[in-house]
Amino acid sequence: MEEPLESHVLILPFPAQGHIKPMLCLAKLLATSGLRVTFLNTHNNHRRVLPHNPCSPPSPLLRFESISDGLPDDHPRSLERIEELVLSIKMAMKAHLREFLLRECVQLPVTCVIADGIMSIGIDVAEELSVPAISFRTYSACCLWTYFCIPTFIHEGKLPFPDDDLDKEFHGLRGAEGLLRRRDLPSLCRSQIDSNLFRYFIDETIAMTQACALILNTFDALEAPMLSHLATIFSDVYSIGPLHALAIQSKGGHSSGRSESVSSLWIEDRSCMAWLDSQASRSVIYVSFGSLVKITVDQCMEFWHGLVNCGRPFLWVLREDAILGEKEDNVKLLLLELKVTSETQCLVDWAPQEEVLAHPAVGGFLTHSGWNSTLESIAAGIPMICWPRIADQQINSWCVSEVWKIGLDMKDTCDRSTIETLVRILTEDKKEEIMKSMARISALGSDSVGPEGSSSKNLERLIENIRKIGRTS
The missing domain is CATH 3.40.50.2000 (Glycogen Phosphorylase B;)
Known part of the structure; x- marks a missing residue:
């Protein structure tokens, strides 16, 4: 045998x-x-x-x-x-x-x-x-x-x-x-x-x-x-x-302080963690559109002005390859102009996202609604503003806003006024209502692992x- x-x-x-x-x-x-x-x-x-x-x-x-x-x-x-x-x-x-x-x-x-x-x-x-x-x-x-x-x-x-x-x-x-x-x-x-x-x-x-x-x-x-x-x-x-949360549980519920599933195709800029340490509790809007999505210069500026106008500090992941339809030198000049860290603004090429979302200074996530980002946000209990672009992202953002009630959906829209308005709704007008839903869903996710x-x-x-x-x- x-x-x-x-x-x-x-x-x-x-x-x-x-x-x-x-x-x-x-x-x-x-x-x-x-x-x-x-x-x-x-x-x-x-x-x-x-x-x-x-x-x-x-x-x-x-x-x-x-x-x-x-x-x-x-x-x-x-x-x-x-x-x-x-x-x-x-x-x-x-x-x-x-x-x-x-x-x-x-x-x-x-x-x-x-x-x-x-x-x-x-x-x-x-x-x-x-x-x-x-x-x-x-x-x-x-x-x-x-x-x-x-x-x-x-x-x-x-x-x-x-x-x-x-x-x-x-x-x-x-x-x-x-x-x-x-x-x-x-x-x-x-x-x-x-x-x-x-x-x-x-x-x-x-x-x-x-x-x-x-x-x-x-x-x-x-x-x-x-x-x-x-x-x-x-x-x-x-x-x-959520698999990343299950990985933490497999280590006895203790995170090493670093991502539990190091798999980035991008080099993380960890300077943003020190910047977050200097911010007030739940004050920061974290912005990331993932590893594939690209935006135009006009869209970039609408997001920039909308975030500045809302009056909250923000951490924005803006990859070097994320700007569409511009010559390389023009993109470098734009990024050099924007990526000047101040008390209220921090822009990086890539961030340790799981750690960022778990940081006590973060109060909201402006996201492309990729599935990993959605689950990581749920695990961290951070409400979302969704700007989906491709593949599953449209229906994920619908689930976030209409099914689970843990965020807001701004798909197919990109103007500074809408961005400013939705940040205010998320962090002020509907904060208690959305956070109540998020606390429930996040607890269910924690129980599952x-x-x-x-x-x-x-x-x-x-x-x-x-x-x-x-x-x-």
């Missing part, structure tokens, strides 16, 4: 920071539990992440490897050229993944692949090699359920939208009847349905159903209705978020099932 294989999990994220971060957090949790884990980045991102991580992995059972994404080193891999990236993933990177797994199986066989929900190449190659695959979608349950409903919306003639009225109510998304407007749907719903990018994301969503289970970075009490819909598609659904919480129990169940896979391989 053959000996059962040692459990060895391969984790394959989509090559973008918002995907790498939660998947690396999961990798560390699995390795801490005693599972052997290989985290497989692209060469490009491996080079960018490695200098920001400790010299050695957090666990001897976790190692970092990389393969080519098929693009040349000088390719920008930017949002504007994402179609080139996803095409290369489907073609060139899939072949590199197959080669890697075949080599890996000679040394220490992989018993389970956890593939990003928009990296179906991981499911495909795992199936070829008779290795079980689990899909990890780094979006919210609400967004994923919406993606699964899009083919039905097209069949029913609801997509593409028959006119340009984005404020018109949208009916047909179970769990959200009478609440949604067209503009609240994921940005994919505004795309041409015959475009390559639209087809890619719909195909990737459908391909997820070939996996043996689904992992989501969310918690039961936050998205119960949407999780119940997804349970009709997947036989096993593991809601194990506690020793007897739903996310902790779901993680235990996931780990045990991965071990079972190893024993039966």
Whole structure:
């Protein structure tokens, strides 16, 4: 009788920071539990992440490897050229993944692949090699359920939208009847349905159903209705978020003072922490639009004036590559002009966001509504003003403002008057009402990652099932 294989999990994220971060957090949790884990980045991102991580992995059972994404080193891999990236993933990177797994199986066989929900190449190659695959979608349950409903919306003639009225109510998304407007749907719903990018994301969503289970970075009490819909598609659904908070709990509830899932493709400027130390309690508005979103010079100035006019100190993460449509020298000049730290203003290229949100000086978060940022804000109990741009961000901001009542939504608007008004509403007019909702939701999130919480129990169940896979391989 053959000996059962040692459990060895391969984790394959989509090559973008918002995907790498939660998947690396999961990798560390699995390795801490005693599972052997290989985290497989692209060469490009491996080079960018490695200098920001400790010299050695957090666990001897976790190692970092990389393969080519098929693009040349000088390719920008930017949002504007994402179609080139996803095409290369489907073609060139899939072949590199197959080669890697075949080599890996000679040394220490992989018993389970956890593939990003928009990296179906991981499911495909795992199936070829008779290795079980689990899909990890780094979006919210609400967004994923919406993606699964899009083919039905097209069949029913609801997509593409028959006119340009984005404020018109949208009916047909179970769990959200009478609440949604067209503009609240994921940005994919505004795309041409015959475009390559639209087809890619719909195909990737459908391909997820070939996996043996689904992992989501969310918690039961936050998205119960949407999780119940997804349970009709997947036989096993593991809601194990907020993952960064679960990582802290795994260390006995004590944070090291640094991000629990160091995975930044950007170098953090920690000078902002000293600046926050000098500010009054709950006085600061933290502003960040994530790692991919870009803004025009006009939008930049509207945000600047709106923030200045509201009269509150603000900390703004403004990446060097975040300004659209300007010559490099002009951008450098603008940033040099803006990035002058004063008593009331601090601008940095990148910040340690989890620590910033946990700082007692921070009282509000002006955000792009990326899912990681939304969960980090909930965990820290910081109310949000949402300015979504792409992908899941539109429906996340809708959940924040209309479902959970923990913030305000300013999607598709960018003027200094609105920004000033919403900051005042968040911090003054509706402060008590919004903070009451946030305290409730934040407490539910904290409970979920506690020793007897739903996310902790779901993680235990996931780990045990991965071990079972190893024993039966």
